[in-house]
Amino acid sequence: MSVKKIHTLLFFCFFAYLHIVGQNPTDLRTEKIFLTTPQIHYTVDDTIKVRGLLTSIAHNHSTPYSRFVYVELLSPEVDSVIARNKVRVDRKGKFSTDFIPEPDAPKGAYFLRAYTRFMQNFSETAFAFHYIAIGKTDVMDDGIIDENVSCEILPVGNELIPGIPQQIVCALNNHLGYPVKKQILALTETNGDTIATGTTSDAGLAIFNFIPMPGRNYIVKFSGMGVNKMFEVPAPNADASKISAKLKGNRLYFNLEGKKPRKRHIFAFDNSNGLSEIDATTDHGLIKLSNPPSGPVTVFLTDDTLGILSQCSIIPREAWYPSLKTRDSINAHSNLNYTIEGITVDSMTALVRFVPVSSTAQPPTAEQALLFSSDFQSPLPLPHINGDRQQTAIDMQAWLGTASFTRFNLAEAVRNNCDLYRFMPEFNLTISGTIYDDKRAKHPMKHGQLVAYNGFDRSVTDTVVRKDGRFIVEVNDFEDGTEFFLQAINSNEKTINAIIELDAIDYPQIGVLPQIPERRHRLNEADVTIGESGKGVRELPDIIVKARAQKVDKSNDKQFYSTRMKDRDEIERRGYLTLFDIVRDMPFLRIVAVEEEKEKETSTTSSAPGKLYYKVFTTRGTSTLSGNNALPVIVDGTVWDVEMCASLWDTPASEIESVEQLSVAESLLYSGKGLYGALSIQTKSLSNKPRESKGRRCWPEGITPPLKPETEKEIRTPKAKDNYNMMVDIITKDGKIYSLSKQVTVTD
Numbered sequence: 001m002s003v004k005k006i007h008t009l010l011f012f013c014f015f016a017y018l019h020i021v022g023q024n025p026t027d028l029r030t031e032k033i034f035l036t037t038p039q040i041h042y043t044v045d046d047t048i049k050v051r052g053l054l055t056s057i058a059h060n061h062s063t064p065y066s067r068f069v070y071v072e073l074l075s076p077e078v079d080s081v082i083a084r085n086k087v088r089v090d091r092k093g094k095f096s097t098d099f100i101p102e103p104d105a106p107k108g109a110y111f112l113r114a115y116t117r118f119m120q121n122f123s124e125t126a127f128a129f130h131y132i133a134i135g136k137t138d139v140m141d142d143g144i145i146d147e148n149v150s151c152e153i154l155p156v157g158n159e160l161i162p163g164i165p166q167q168i169v170c171a172l173n174n175h176l177g178y179p180v181k182k183q184i185l186a187l188t189e190t191n192g193d194t195i196a197t198g199t200t201s202d203a204g205l206a207i208f209n210f211i212p213m214p215g216r217n218y219i220v221k222f223s224g225m226g227v228n229k230m231f232e233v234p235a236p237n238a239d240a241s242k243i244s245a246k247l248k249g250n251r252l253y254f255n256l257e258g259k260k261p262r263k264r265h266i267f268a269f270d271n272s273n274g275l276s277e278i279d280a281t282t283d284h285g286l287i288k289l290s291n292p293p294s295g296p297v298t299v300f301l302t303d304d305t306l307g308i309l310s311q312c313s314i315i316p317r318e319a320w321y322p323s324l325k326t327r328d329s330i331n332a333h334s335n336l337n338y339t340i341e342g343i344t345v346d347s348m349t350a351l352v353r354f355v356p357v358s359s360t361a362q363p364p365t366a367e368q369a370l371l372f373s374s375d376f377q378s379p380l381p382l383p384h385i386n387g388d389r390q391q392t393a394i395d396m397q398a399w400l401g402t403a404s405f406t407r408f409n410l411a412e413a414v415r416n417n418c419d420l421y422r423f424m425p426e427f428n429l430t431i432s433g434t435i436y437d438d439k440r441a442k443h444p445m446k447h448g449q450l451v452a453y454n455g456f457d458r459s460v461t462d463t464v465v466r467k468d469g470r471f472i473v474e475v476n477d478f479e480d481g482t483e484f485f486l487q488a489i490n491s492n493e494k495t496i497n498a499i500i501e502l503d504a505i506d507y508p509q510i511g512v513l514p515q516i517p518e519r520r521h522r523l524n525e526a527d528v529t530i531g532e533s534g535k536g537v538r539e540l541p542d543i544i545v546k547a548r549a550q551k552v553d554k555s556n557d558k559q560f561y562s563t564r565m566k567d568r569d570e571i572e573r574r575g576y577l578t579l580f581d582i583v584r585d586m587p588f589l590r591i592v593a594v595e596e597e598k599e600k601e602t603s604t605t606s607s608a609p610g611k612l613y614y615k616v617f618t619t620r621g622t623s624t625l626s627g628n629n630a631l632p633v634i635v636d637g638t639v640w641d642v643e644m645c646a647s648l649w650d651t652p653a654s655e656i657e658s659v660e661q662l663s664v665a666e667s668l669l670y671s672g673k674g675l676y677g678a679l680s681i682q683t684k685s686l687s688n689k690p691r692e693s694k695g696r697r698c699w700p701e702g703i704t705p706p707l708k709p710e711t712e713k714e715i716r717t718p719k720a721k722d723n724y725n726m727m728v729d730i731i732t733k734d735g736k737i738y739s740l741s742k743q744v745t746v747t748d
Contacts, residue, residue: 032369034128034366035071036363037132040363042101047098047099048112049096049098050071053094053095055737057271059272059291060734062349062732062734064089066425067089069086069095070085070117072085074112076108084507087704088703094351098707108133109132109136110133110134111129111132115128125377126374126375130364141174147227149222151222153231157312158310159240160237160240161236163212163214165211166210167207168187168210169207169402170205170206170207172204178204181202181203185221186220186221186222189219203383203399220233239259241301242257242301243312247316251286252287252297261309265302267300271295294735294736294737295737296371296372298405302410306414322738324339324728325338326726330745332720332747333717334717335715338352338726340728348730348733350728356725357743366737367385376405377404379402382399429477429702430474433502433503434470435465435501437488437490445490447465449462449488450462450486450487451487451665453486456478457476461473461474480702483698485669485697496694498694502698565661566586571653578652579653583616583679588661591617595613613645616630616679618631629675631678632667632671636683658681662677663677724744724745725743727740
């Protein structure tokens with residue numbers, strides 16, 4: 001079966017797989033990534049170690065489809081990608097990598113971004129983002145409340161409909177931008193009548209339920225620490241259209257409020273059931289979902305052209321929640337022992353982190369990142385998940401009520417149905433492109449083959465070329481910087497000097513990055529200039545900067561150096577006298593004297609005896625010596641015939657730089673006769689110019705070497721003594737996501 005047919009068969013098999021495990025009726029599966037780092041603040045000399053988890057978002061299925069993740073370091077200041085790593089994930093979706101900032105990199109805010117090719121089918125806002133700071137620290141919360149305290153007031157569903165029960169969310173922040181907790185807010189009318197009071201949570205959120213009346217205005221009052229402030233509530237809008245929803249198990253109730261458009265559509269989406277259209281002929285109703293939702297459910301109200309008029313997102317209630325059990329005091333830098341009650345260990349993937357309690361920047365949890373921030377955007381900061389699950393659920397639902405769904409465009413999803421996937425999951429590393437058999441790259445090579453030779457591990461992969469010159473070759477995993485040699489072979493099985501154009505890799509643009517919380521200094525800092533005379537000058541001591549150097553160890557692969565190559569070091573160490581001695585000492589090679597017959601004379605006399613020449617044979621892959629397995633001899637890039645080699649073997653070893661047995665693919669660079677490879681000899685003086693290569697050398701993007709991951713059975717506690725929040729992020733096989741935390745003390 002040809003490679004083209006195999007690729008076609010695999011393509012249709014994959015789409016059959018989509019329909020088998022996918023969501024119905026509209027398959028909008030994707031993948032999501034959770035990123036984490038040991039800390040948030042770094043200096044320019046620190047190595048940023050990144051760990052992550054790739055998971056699919058589908059009912060009863062959490063194993064990722066892709067095998068590779070792209071992790072990037074972004075700078076909002078220069079609006080560009082500073083570094084990009086391509087990392088392989090393990091069978092559970094875990095991966096790790098690291099970045100080293102440049103010494104002259106600007107100090108400030110940075111983002112880590114991660115995505116797969118499959119995720120590129122959807123909005124780039126659904127990629128995983130993780131905020132870090134290099135060379136700067138965040139302003140700490142001083143807990144002071146002054147006249148600069150602010151309160152953001154947002155209606156749930158973004159509109160207030162008069163005459164019916166409505167809900168607003170109030171977010172109280174101090175001047176530095178931190179949430180103000182445990183403070184009382186009062187919802188009042190402008191005439192001073194108090195409607196309701198509420199207390200802000202740890203996330204600074206307070207929720208009010210009331211019935212706004214037409215023509216009336218409302219304010220929220222704050223009074224604390226001698227500060228009295230009032231904040232206006234958005235005015236009710238009688239012309240607005242709004243949809244609300246409730247969820248009980250797999251039963252979804254919806255209700256239209258305010259102005260009800262005559263021509264309308266109603267859709268519901270969640271990760272467990274996909275996208276479904278609801279009967280919109282009634283103003284309220286019930287839909288029974290096929291599967292109980294494991295994450296937020298979003299209901300959309302649209303006009304006849306699929307423009308969104310209103311949306312509502314709700315969180316399903318959990319009947320139970322797993323609990324984290326470990327000792328309150330644990331030893332530093334020791335194996336961690338913990339248990340999770342309610343879930344069997346074999347049915348989940350866990351990621352354990354220790355975050356100092358004193359840290360001002362709390363990293364997000366997997367539950368936040370995968371269920372909320374990857375699909376929704378809100379003007380309010382995302383609340384942190386803490387040990388109080390009941391209050392956290394209330395805060396999350398309040399935040400979700402002010403958010404909008406962003407993972408995909410609803411109108412495009414409805415119109416395109418399941419035909420959404422331009423980028424498919426990556427299962428193997430591939431090289432693709434087009435081959436032209438003329439120098440002006442106008443005429444594609446029809447059929448034939450392409451050979452890809454990996455210069456690092458010496459593996460050879462070939463593939464067929466289509467009639468339009470296109471090829472796709474799947475190569476073994478290789479690290480970044482690995483050199484490949486590509487050689488075209490036409491339909492007549494001859495190597496040709498073809499033009500090989502590789503496909504350019506299309507990376508997503510930077511786009512709109514998440515907002516960085518503004519942490520303003522309460523007092524203006526004094527301007528301090530370094531190196532100038534006058535007040536405020538600071539003298540810096542002499543500083544010795546140690547340059548970072550990457551150590552590259554020479555490969556000591558015995559198979560390579562002992563059986564395939566004798567380099568200068570090996571030649572001097574062994575004390576060879578001549579080239580003959582070097583070749584004779586190489587395994588799998590035999591240098592044999594062969595009698596070459598002279599051309600027969602025209603006379604009737606018998607021909608004279610032939611002259612003796614030396615030939616080199618390989619015993620690798622064959623047990624006999626014959627003319628077929630005689631190796632061509634290449635001296636300084638030029639093929640020498642038998643007569644030219646007559647005096648070669650007596651060359652002193654001191655004049656030889658290296659002797660190498662080339663593979664079949666390497667020998668194609670110089671000769672088409674090397675069925676078993678070739679013998680390449682490099683002398684100290686290159687007297688002959690090497691032949692022009694008929695192929696192309698390339699360095700396609702490979703895999704960045706991953707960090708050594710911690711096994712789940714050997715998780716180490718922190719080395720430093722401190723109070724930590726032990727955070728455990730869990731993804732079960734059926735796609736449920738949990739984030740647990742417990743405060744522990746690390747001691748000696």
